[in-house]
Amino acid sequence: MTDATSRPVRTRFAPSPTGSLHIGGLRTALFNWLFARHHNGSFILRIEDTDQERYDATALQTLVEALRWAGLQWDEGPEVGGQFGPYVQSERLAHYQQWARWLVDNDKAYRCFCSSERLKQVNEEKVARKEPPGYDRFCRSLSPAESAQRAANGESYVVRFKTPLDGQTVVQDWIRGESVFENANQQDAVLLKSDGFPTYHLAVVVDDHLMQISHVMRAVEWFPSFPLHWQLWDAFGWEKPVFAHLPVMLNPNGKGKISKRHPPVDKHGKTIPVMVHDYMRAGYLPEAMLNFLANIGWNFGDEREVFTMVEAIERFDLTRINPANSAFPTEKLDWLNGEHIRLLSPEELARRLKPVLEAAGFEVNVEVLLKVTPLVQVRMKSLSDVVEIAGFFFRETFIPAAPEKLPQKKMDARQTRDALVAAAARLGELTDFSIEAQKLAMETLAQELGLSNSQLFGVLRVAITGQQVSTPLFETMDILGKDTSLERLKLAGESLLVQS
RNA sequence: GGCCCCAUCGUCUAGCGGCCUAGGAUGUCACCCUUUCAAGGUGAAGACACGGGUUCGAACCCCGUUGGGGCUACCA
Numbered sequence: 321m322t323d324a325t326s327r328p329v330r331t332r333f334a335p336s337p338t339g340s341l342h343i344g345g346l347r348t349a350l351f352n353w354l355f356a357r358h359h360n361g362s363f364i365l366r367i368e369d370t371d372q373e374r375y376d377a378t379a380l381q382t383l384v385e386a387l388r389w390a391g392l393q394w395d396e397g398p399e400v401g402g403q404f405g406p407y408v409q410s411e412r413l414a415h416y417q418q419w420a421r422w423l424v425d426n427d428k429a430y431r432c433f434c435s436s437e438r439l440k441q442v443n444e445e446k447v448a449r450k451e452p453p454g455y456d457r458f459c460r461s462l463s464p465a466e467s468a469q470r471a472a473n474g475e476s477y478v479v480r481f482k483t484p485l486d487g488q489t490v491v492q493d494w495i496r497g498e499s500v501f502e503n504a505n506q507q508d509a510v511l512l513k514s515d516g517f518p519t520y521h522l523a524v525v526v527d528d529h530l531m532q533i534s535h536v537m538r539a540v541e542w543f544p545s546f547p548l549h550w551q552l553w554d555a556f557g558w559e560k561p562v563f564a565h566l567p568v569m570l571n572p573n574g575k576g577k578i579s580k581r582h583p584p585v586d587k588h589g590k591t592i593p594v595m596v597h598d599y600m601r602a603g604y605l606p607e608a609m610l611n612f613l614a615n616i617g618w619n620f621g622d623e624r625e626v627f628t629m630v631e632a633i634e635r636f637d638l639t640r641i642n643p644a645n646s647a648f649p650t651e652k653l654d655w656l657n658g659e660h661i662r663l664l665s666p667e668e669l670a671r672r673l674k675p676v677l678e679a680a681g682f683e684v685n686v687e688v689l690l691k692v693t694p695l696v697q698v699r700m701k702s703l704s705d706v707v708e709i710a711g712f713f714f715r716e717t718f719i720p721a722a723p724e725k726l727p728q729k730k731m732d733a734r735q736t737r738d739a740l741v742a743a744a745a746r747l748g749e750l751t752d753f754s755i756e757a758q759k760l761a762m763e764t765l766a767q768e769l770g771l772s773n774s775q776l777f778g779v780l781r782v783a784i785t786g787q788q789v790s791t792p793l794f795e796t797m798d799i800l801g802k803d804t805s806l807e808r809l810k811l812a813g814e815s816l817l818v819q820s
Numbered sequence: 821g822g823c824c825c826c827a828u829c830g831u832c833u834a835g836c837g838g839c840c841u842a843g844g845a846u847g848u849c850a851c852c853c854u855u856u857c858a859a860g861g862u863g864a865a866g867a868c869a870c871g872g873g874u875u876c877g878a879a880c881c882c883c884g885u886u887g888g889g890g891c892u893a894c895c896a
Contacts, residue, residue, distance in 0.1 A: 336896050439893095544823070576889080615845090645889055645890085646832065652847085698860090699857060773854090782856090788857085
């Protein structure tokens with residue numbers, strides 16, 4: 321079996337718009353996108369909004385936003401059009417109704433007039449008898465004439481598939497090979513609902529055919545309905561696409577798939593975001609996110625784990641997809657995000673940092689930001705880290721640290737104050753306030769005071785930045801300037817109460 | 821419960837019958853570098869779920885057990 325058919329490669333991502341994009345959905349989209357790009361094919365976005373009860377007007381917008389953030393451009397779909405449109409299923413009802421009708425006319429499906437009450441009762445009875453629940457095929461034996469008559473009378477009905485009563489359905493999955501399902505275990509699934517909307521099962525087959533999808537990559541959740549779809553393709557007599565059921569991502573502890581309803585937690589008990597928008601807000605880079613997702617269930621081929629999507633496209637194939645489900649390795653995401661942050665040019669990083677700082681309420685002086693960026697670049701795991709590490713550069717008024725934070729290991733208040741005074745005096749004398757000059761002066765001073773560099777520099781750091789953890793001291797003073805630096809040292813010295 | 825899928829370090833993975841006394845990454849720990857925090861460098865601990873086969877030889881093939889996961893709607 322080969323993973324490329326003779327047909328042009330066309331893949332699709334077909335989410336239902338029920339909110340932001342689920343992180344697992346993004347990976348499914350990514351794999352489809354990578355495959356299409358690798359084969360110079362087309363990647364299609366199709367919206368599966370056939371559930372009116374779950375309709376959400378803003379969801380499509382949010383979904384599109386997440387996909388655009390990730391950079392997964394679709395060649396056909398909402399907002400971009402295409403020759404196989406419309407790409408929103410609620411606008412394609414005529415197709416589904418036509419093909420449902422075709423199935424009924426060709427004895428592949430039938431109208432079911434059973435009420436939901438009766439269905440419920442049948443189920444309860446079956447369960448009571450310890451039988452597996454399911455429809456009892458009551459309407460399957462209705463004559464075509466009676467069926468048509470009742471429909472004509474305006475009686476409400478659904479269309480159900482006429483599942484073969486015996487035999488087996490042998491399905492082919494690219495990742496798992498052959499699987500055999502007993503037809504006797506299959507239900508007469510509803511294809512067309514009473515509101516005239518199709519179920520997923522009908523819509524997916526009709527659309528994948530009409531849109532000439534060559535490869536269907538979807539999550540394994542769909543595997544149980546795979547035989548139904550397989551039979552549907554056969555019933556229509558259409559050429560099937562290649563199917564590949566992707567493993568799902570489980571909670572970090574490996575228990576259960578990641579879901580919005582039961583938010584996963586990491587080993588520290590911290591809640592892990594499920595939606596792409598949460599990751600956007602948390603300061604993750606789209607390139608890191610995609611790199612991360614590409615490493616779950618697929619691998620680059622050699623031992624590299626940090627790569628760009630351009631590189632991934634070159635190598636992407638279905639043969640290296642791992643059929644096993646995987647826990648969500650959050651620590652790797654943080655690591656990869658740091659790696660990608662370091663891969664960025666300082667200018668590019670600064671460009672991405674600006675909105676983060678602004679969102680935190682800072683007014684950003686771009687010139688300062690450009691100087692600060694290289695200092696934070698190596699220290700960040702996420703873009704939002706900049707606020708904590710270097711936010712003080714952009715604060716209107718300086719917030720000094722509490723005086724008790726000033727003394728370093730084995731230092732008392734007097735010693736600390738004296739060090740601050742001496743440092744201010746020494747730095748004040750400098751005509752050359754360069755980083756090197758500052759460093760030399762302070763190293764000399766530390767020796768004179770009998771302090772270690774660590775002690776003296778620590779005191780100065782807290783005085784200058786108001787923080788115990790910050791950007792490097794001399795670089796920071798360089799950016800702040802001599803006047804501001806001296807002012808802060810003086811302020812810190814005065815804040816220390818010393819009994820004489 | 822039924823049906824189906826899956827099974828290598830804590831985690832993500834390489835491995836597709838001999839190159840495996842199982843490789844990489846992450847995380848953890850130690851050391852080095854060092855003005856804090858990082859980053860970087862070096863090193864350590866850490867896995868073929870179990871039981872049967874097949875074979876000269878099995879992490880790799882087959883069967884069973886166990887474990888995990890998915891599905892079980894007029895939701896997708």
